[in-house]
Amino acid sequence: MLFDSNTLHSSVDDPALDRMNFLNEITFTYPDAVSFAPGRPYDGFFEIEDIHRHLRRYAAYLADRGASPAEVRRGFHQYGPTAGQIRELIAHSLQQDEGFKAAPEAIVVTVGAQEAMFLTLRALFADPEDVLLLVTPCYVGIIGAARLLDVPVVSVPERDGRLVVADLDDAVRSLRSAGRRPKALYVVPDYANPTGSTLDLPTRTALLAFAERHGLLILEDSPYRLTGAAARLPMLKALDESGCVIQLGTYSKTVFPGARVGYVLADQEVRGPGGEIRLLAEDLAKIKSMITVNTSSLSQAIAAGALLSVDGRLSELNAEAAERYSRSMAGTLAQLDRRLPEARRHELGVDWNRPNGGFFLTLRTSFRTDIAALERSAREFGVIWTPMEFFYPHGGGEQDIRMSISYLTSEEIELGVERLVRFIETETTA
């Protein structure tokens, strides 16, 4: 049987869904290139034995709480509750690290934050007039999830690398006057992917006031929050008094991504057809039951063991890695400063932001940083990066680069920056 792809869902031909594959392919094609592309956690701290330890710790925890050996076995081997079996431990961890109380029944354990996005968008977006606001550039996973679900997105571009709340107000007003319904805003407040930027406290409070003013939800996704050594600002969810924040969580960057464990905290109330009140999380769990049934019990057990090992303080579990990311970021910035001192930077029209941790930084150039430029960079200079335009659903970032430093050693960073600077100089003076 042969299909025309135009008889399939239009997303299958959308180049946006191919972009991550393209990055993987180019990395395989040029194995000797230094890659500033992957958004992976550093895996030098991962140990197979940790997995065994986490599993044993969780089994002991269940037994201590009165589970029989058969119940413990089932907890590992069987299908589990759709909403997840480690919700109390996640709530405890949020209390320990973030200082707010989350109701365990408002949590749904998911297959990474990616599934959390999918469930949330599926539940919230009911009508073609409903719109998701994205501050761009933004994470490709939310663009892709919206695309698969036919959720219309509207981009509100950052200005000079900053989210401007007044621009969001303008976008909401003009959408409403065109008869559309902005329903939610997706935002990554800490060490964002792809920019590396972090929202300051006034912007956090202004965002919450914005959401309240317009009756909008905020989807807070912050996987990189614990990947920097500096003091953290409060999560939006910790500041949320009106209940407008749905928090998407993940253990991909802190425990390990292979476990594929995340969660969504949705404590908003929903009135059912008979007037009965339930939590939005219950609706998300219903949707999940038809997608992944439940998050792997084994993976949840691993995440639970990791949380138990530090009494919920993931920040403690991740402290060494966070130090490393901050050091790598500082090292990358120092290399850029060394090879492109102020005067040279001006000559070349190059500039970058200065995160103090996280995985990413933004490099702005004065030439076209598209796939063709990336191919040249990989082939002729042995350095790979991500075109920032990948992170704009409606165009933008055509001269910008996302650099990811999470995975590299300091020697690789030094070599990679040297190569990148030679590439930039050649492109600019060509």
Ligand SMILES: Cc1ncc(COP(=O)(O)O)c(C=O)c1O
């Ligand atoms: C901003 C952001 N959200 C979510 C994810 C996906 O997380 P998970 O692996 O939990 O699906 C990523 C991963 O790169 C990310 O950068």
